[in-house]
Amino acid sequence: MACTSFDHLPICVDLCGAKEQRQSHASGHCMYRFEAMWLRNASCEQVVADNWLPSSTADVRNLVSTISHVSSSLRRWERNVFGCVKRQLKEKTDHL
Structure with a gap:
């Protein structure tokens, strides 16, 4: 799937399951990119490096x-x- 508005193609890794993702969207949290x-x-x-927990x-x-x-x-940063x-x-x- 080609994407014309970003400089990359998205990769979706579902580690938490689709149910948790839908609940996160419903609560107003944006998908992490x-x-x-x-x-x-x-x-x-x-x-x-500072936040990767070994x-x-x-x-x-x-x-x-x-x-x-x-x-x-990264979001705060x-x-x-x-x-x-x-x-x-x-x-x-x-403005343009």
């Missing part, structure tokens, strides 16, 4: 927990570094 533009900022890699066991629950922790940290990109893009597009 890693943005390629984040890699242009030097501190992105450090956010991941585990002594290699089970799916630990992986899901670690990914959730890193994604929450994105708001602080980039602000609201979608709103800024809409404002600039409307």
